[in-house]
Amino acid sequence: MGFKKIDHDELKTKISPNFLGIPIREGGKLIQKSHREKKIESSYTGSISEVLILNEEFLDFHYQQDRERKAVTGNGNISIFNNSIKDRIWDANLQFSGSQFDNQKTENNLNLGIFEPNSNKVLKYEIVNSDDLPDLIEVNENIENLSEEIKIFKNSNEESDVIENNPMKKGKKKNYLLLLGKENKVKFSIDIINISTSIIENIKFKKSFTENFYDLEFNSNKGKEFKVSRNSIDCSLNNLNPGEQAEITILAKVFPKKKENIKTGNIEITFNLSNKVISGVKINHFSAYSHVMHAIKKTEKDHAPNHWQCSLILENHSDFKMKINSILVFDETKSKKILDLDFKTSGNIIVNPRGKYKTEYFDSIDEKEPTFSRKVEYSVEYKTERNSMITSRFDDSFFTVASIAIKKKLSEEDIKSFEETLLSSKIIIKNQGTAPINGLQIIERIPEDFLPSRNISDYTLYRSSGKLDIQEIELNLKPDDEDPSHEHTIELNINLKNSVLKSVIEVEDFLELKYPLKAITPDYKKAYEFPLNVSTFYPKYENSGLKEFYKITNKLSDMEKSSINISHKRRKVMVGKQIYPGRSANEFAIYIVAKNGSSMKLNDVNITDTFPDSFELISSNTEHKLSKPNKNGEHNISFTIETLLPYQEREIMYYLKSISGKDTKYSELESFFVG
């Protein structure tokens, strides 16, 4: 009816059906390691038992996204197992060295007392000075956006389709781009290099992915089986010899819908270094006793009375292999050394379980049975195993998303054919991504019959913070002439040559470009288009001084494309006059009609009529100007029509009455009409 007193730690952490609830973990690791029992079983073979000293270390290397080491933490255990199912060991003594103990006494010689059968004791230690520990693996991750719209631009004006496959080097932080609102195919090339001097085993690779990624494909030269879970991709890799490299390629698709950065996914690699601890702890010696019987066998010689033939025997009654270190036999008074066997230098003697060791015979002459003083040094044999379980965690970076909106407007939508017209062109570029735009290239094709300005000071650029310094703008006009018979290309490079500006367009900001454009002899039979390409440049590396950029070229969409209508405008106008008699004979109504028979707008149409001084003006439906009678006795009445739209007709009516007493003739009103 056994009961066991339980301490608080056991209650919290031990796995047992007696405890209800989830064991509480410490530092991510279970304090109790249930696999230990298996270890004992596996090393137990038949009736031979062994003492196993297992030195295990658990290290956690943490690296930043630029692969600089951030922190290393670790701890270790020295576990001593007595895996005999029946034999105890006692006076167990462990000598170890290494400067990594900070929770043990400074002495490195520990007396561990008695071990019951099938039991173990564990010494725990923290690994200090972990900064001095060497890196064991190097992980380089190169991320490429395979979208054709993204190219690499170097300051030498070279442009390449293929993004160079230079993996991330330490201290060099790379920027990553995705195109907003488009499917991006991204390639992750990850190299894991064993830079230790040992074979690394049981490698587990894990890369996190957010839910934005889909259609994941995996390939590696060191592992085929991979598992894609909701947030990660996992794979076991084959062992890596020192200097050997595992290459992993992951292809994934991502469709950024929102204007927000997307994580590239951190990497976690766990592996074992078998038979090695990296902190420098060494197990120097272990000794313990178990069941051994030693005796001196004394036989009086058959033909020589009082002459004794003696030998020391040692019987191993335990299941352990027993190692004899030394045997010292003196006479009874310890004055004479009879046997001095030191096996430490000449090679230890191992006595197998239930085996026996017997020394060479030595003679003694004594009337009685001789007695001796003896000392035998022996210990159970032990096996040492070392193992390091390493976790290397690499922080992730993030993809920024790139997107711009372009708008273009000409000051006139409709100009006259075969006439010189001065136009103004306005382009607005808005940054709709999450990364500032570092440089811009605006290329506009100006068709023949038009001429752009060749003077850079005519080009003005505004941002929300004000006008952009002309120093940052480079104008290339191709060909650089004033011949309107062929097309010209305007190329404006902004902040590309010297990259003095931190950015050209910040996030959410815009850039407005204005410049004059002359229509020289536009032909109404031609259709003119002004195609516009805007390339945005984003730095590939952060603060590295390298002038390499991602270049994304955006075309002005057909919907937004500016075009100009050339109207072949010729005037056609008709002004008519009609006279109507009034109710009485001395009253008349004068009706004037102005008709615009052309397709163009007519401005300031002036109409002047005359009537004799025998008439006076009663009223008019249109504003007029009346002059005094001239020497011919005629009044002038003038009307101005400000605008006559194409095919518009305007009517003017005014009323006259003859001055009383005077006869009036209709013919007198058919005067000279100017209009």
Place this chain on the structure above:
Amino acid sequence: MKLQYYEMMDDKSKKYLLYLIEQVLPHFTMSELQMFLEDIAVEPSNKKKTSKSKSKSKSNQGYVEIGNDVGKVADLSKLTEGQLKAAFQIFISREKNDKLSLKWRFYQYLKYMLNLNLKSIKINRDPNPDRLIDFIIDTEDKEVIFGLCYDVLELSKYNNAVNKMNEFAKKQNLIPDRIIFATSKAFRNIPIDEPIKIINKELSPELWIEWIEENCLFNKEDLLIVNDSELKLAGFNFTSIDDMLNYVFKHSNGGQISVFRQIDFFTEVNEDEPEVELIWKGIMLK
């Protein structure tokens, strides 16, 4: 594993059950058996009556000294089949894990528990369910230990027990030196690292779990032979090798000790050459 459950036994005869119960260690004294039978009695009225009569004669109201008739080994032959069955389920198969069963197994353990210089054990015979202290143990070192038994110890029961112990201590003017919570299972949130305050005294509670060793070197059905038949013990009495060694330490002469197991002794028909194997050897210095 034939002694695992009563219902799985091939032979449920009274004779066989009696034979097994006679192997239960430590042996019951007459007074122990009487109280055990009262506890497992089906009729509660009987129990109440007997308890009341006993309680009058002892110092702490409701507590009766038990086991003070050492040497008077109980006669088990008069046990009924029902009583034998209950005893089997509590002490041999241990399939019963209620508070009562655990209480009696804990009592048996107290009798050979090391590091406890027993003077007397008083058992609770008060029918009041609020009386949670099952045993009051006095040691030769003049320590007073409260023993509380549970089938499953959960936090509310634990907190309640602390309150009841305080009430009891005030009423009886008895402050313990140690408190043992004995249980079959315990929730992990029992705050045994926090001292318990009984009146003005702070005590560290002790949690004793009925510990059944996995991969134990012997089975319930085995006969354990110490040295050259110095002791013969039924395997079902012990739940771990340490448990068995505690008993051997207390009831042997010490010195060089070898423990052998005769496999399935209590369940198999005798063979000509019984299978015996050494499971432990060492020295016990007394």
